[in-house]
Amino acid sequence: MTLFDFLQRLLGRQKPSGTMAKERLQLVLAHDRSDLNPELLEQMRREILEVVQRYVEIDLEEGDVSLETEDRVTALVANLPIKRARPLPALVAAAAAVGMAQAPDAEPAPQELAVPLASEPAEEPSPADPD
Amino acid sequence: MDAVTSASPRIILICSGKGGVGKTTLTANLGIALARLGERTVVLDADFGLRNLDLLLGLENRIVYTAQEVLAETCRLEQALVKHKQEPNLALLPAGNPRMLEWLTPEDMQRIVAMVAERADYVLIDCPAGIEDGFKNAAAAAREAIVITTPEVSAVRDADRVIGLLNTRGVAPVQLVLNRVRPKMMASQEMLGVDDVTDILALPLVGLVVEDEQVIVSTNRGEPLTLNGNGSPAAKAYQNIARRLRGEDVPLEDPSKARRGLRARLMNKIRKTTGLF
Numbered sequence: 394m395t396l397f398d399f400l401q402r403l404l405g406r407q408k409p410s411g412t413m414a415k416e417r418l419q420l421v422l423a424h425d426r427s428d429l430n431p432e433l434l435e436q437m438r439r440e441i442l443e444v445v446q447r448y449v450e451i452d453l454e455e456g457d458v459s460l461e462t463e464d465r466v467t468a469l470v471a472n473l474p475i476k477r478a479r480p481l482p483a484l485v486a487a488a489a490a491v492g493m494a495q496a497p498d499a500e501p502a503p504q505e506l507a508v509p510l511a512s513e514p515a516e517e518p519s520p521a522d523p524d
Numbered sequence: 525m526d527a528v529t530s531a532s533p534r535i536i537l538i539c540s541g542k543g544g545v546g547k548t549t550l551t552a553n554l555g556i557a558l559a560r561l562g563e564r565t566v567v568l569d570a571d572f573g574l575r576n577l578d579l580l581l582g583l584e585n586r587i588v589y590t591a592q593e594v595l596a597e598t599c600r601l602e603q604a605l606v607k608h609k610q611e612p613n614l615a616l617l618p619a620g621n622p623r624m625l626e627w628l629t630p631e632d633m634q635r636i637v638a639m640v641a642e643r644a645d646y647v648l649i650d651c652p653a654g655i656e657d658g659f660k661n662a663a664a665a666a667r668e669a670i671v672i673t674t675p676e677v678s679a680v681r682d683a684d685r686v687i688g689l690l691n692t693r694g695v696a697p698v699q700l701v702l703n704r705v706r707p708k709m710m711a712s713q714e715m716l717g718v719d720d721v722t723d724i725l726a727l728p729l730v731g732l733v734v735e736d737e738q739v740i741v742s743t744n745r746g747e748p749l750t751l752n753g754n755g756s757p758a759a760k761a762y763q764n765i766a767r768r769l770r771g772e773d774v775p776l777e778d779p780s781k782a783r784r785g786l787r788a789r790l791m792n793k794i795r796k797t798t799g800l801f
Binding site for chain 1 (some may be wrong): 715
């Protein structure tokens, strides 16, 4: 470690490189494991936001859809702060029917949806299938 | 052959994805260590394009036949198995030679391993780097696997790919060896820590090998470290892996957290907070 690095760390400006390595790995592995390229992920993100926006107004600035991984399970995590529900009676009725109604003037509350993806990319047809 | 033959020998693939992380060194040292513990062990070099296991074991001048000749029935298995002189419990079988015209298929690999397994307690398969045909061939015959990696981003990423492929193939258990550990750098967090790597790869750790110059010396000589039982840290680590594989409970200690005394503990603390030394 050079003196410069040391000063940077002492001032809290730079993380130790081991920590950076771990963070970078976790990110890249989440993508490797899901076998989704950034383009596809971006497309999926847009479509998810579209669907959610049909029901509620969300804060697009704060919204975040990303892949996270833990214990070899990759999850799609969406963190979408809700401004207010759409006041359309039909929608409210439809939502109520499946028990998901939200008061029209609900406080903005971030909703976290975690959808586990398959933990492994489907590269092999099946374990029993010899290639 | 022993009267007490174990019904099902352990057939272990040693793989890493990335090249140069220590697969062949682990295979050679583990092979010798298991043989010294009384296990009849065969090490199979599945990396015939760039084979090196013979060199690490000091057997490079004694190879006449390979698995290919055995499969073609131009020689018997006994003729192809190269017995280690100092450690007769260990034999080497190269899958082929670099001039081989036809590559082996996964079925060939299964056949040769089945033949070898009849006369062994342990079959260690030294896997080629990569995740292509060479890996698939080597993995075809394996029941369990050891993935070896180093605390570097590229090695860990490649190990992750290999673990994914092993999982889809139903190879289990898969255990992890972390190689070239530098305790000082880990303690100052300038290297991925032991826990970081095991968290990311989510595999049980079967061994930790610290960076050790003696590994290079032993490779130069063609005498694996475990052969002479010298007390170098890497030799100890390889022996411990062999014992753990046999089911012995040998505690694993994270060398970057080793606490030898008050002074060492204090220094560790200072190192961690300041990143100095």
